[in-house]
Amino acid sequence: MEKKSIAILFGGVSAEYPVSLQSAHAVITHLDTARYVPVLVGITQQGHWFRYRGDAARILDDTWCNPHHCTPAFISPCRQHAGLVEFGTGVTVFTRLDAAFPVMHGTFGEDGTVQGLLELAGIPIVGCGTLASAACMDKNVAHKLLQAAGIAVPQSATFGGSTDFTEIEAAAKALGFPLFVKPVRAGSSFGVSRVANATGLAGAVQKAFLYDDHLLLEEAIDGFEVGCAVLGNKDLTIGALDEIELAGGFFDYTEKYNLVTSKIHVPARLPAEKTDEIKQIAANIYRLLGCKGFARVDMFVTPEGRVVFNEVNTVPGFTPHSRYPTMMQAVGLDFTAVVDRLVTLAVAP
DSSP states (O other): OEEEEEEEEOOOSSSHHHHHHHHHHHHHHHOTTTTTTEEEEEEEETTOOEEEETTTTHHHTTTTTTTTTEEEEEEEOGGGOOOEEEEEEEEEEEESSEEEEEESSSSSTSSHHHHHHHHHHOOBSOOHHHHHHHHHHHHHHHHHHHHTTTOOOOOOOEEEEESSSHHHHHHHHHHHHHHEEESOOOTTTOOOOOEEEEHHHHHHHHHHTTOOOOOEEEEEOOOOOEEEEEESSSEEEEOOOEEESSSOOOOOHHHHOSSSSSSEEOSOOOHHHHHHHHHHHHHHHHHHHHHHEEEEEEEEEEOOOOEEEEEESSOOOOTTHHHHHHHTTTOOOOOHHHHHHHHHHHOOO
């Protein structure tokens, strides 16, 4: 059987660039090369695209972008030539692509922009498409869509960069403290602050606007956070729930990638009945937002047992030790099997 060419996109113009390098390295080193030909496409933090032909280890230590291993390249939007175009020293090389796996987190990678390019070119995507990616990345849009469908969401208010601060102050007072200030479109908790009182509001607003031109004020939900890994298109595989145990503060970037004071329990320490309920809600959210391939649905569980939506990560952290693969491992799918399942979902007729 002829091997299929799979583009693996990594890097990108995002604060989550370093996380993408780790995830992409894991995907590349676990892809079944007996069935697939990996076509590595690196995007620098300045937005330059390259075909990368070096060792995967250079991606992990961020020495991949160099003249010895890189050729300027771009994905052709022309459906007649659905693939990668390289233009080096006077020679143009075309590589047909059977699918593309954007292993990119955050802005210009997880937000529907790259997915839109791939859909325009007619290249099958590993993971969510344009609309689902954009909707899930936009916290305000995701909250409104799910609230309209009857899913419990935190109370919130959204503001643009030109908003007078007095309006934000008034909304914060109405929501009540403590509350969270978040960029509307950002991941890995970049720009997110937990604000205990009005004194810290101005600094948190300024911080959020560093990452997006809109911010969200969101009520702090009393309880703990759980995550649910979902895999599939029509028929879904649901991983074990995980539970985040915090010693204090919130699950910020440092805690997510270093677990300094927090712990993650897999499976979550919940009764079987509540676990099943949360899994069903996660599957409903996944379908309501039009997700396919894979995503991690994050929710809160209050002391009264109420389940409240937090967010959906359409390209969650993706190393063998990340939350999503760990939840799938707990139901019998190791990392290699998860990668294979995802690529198969994209290339299957």
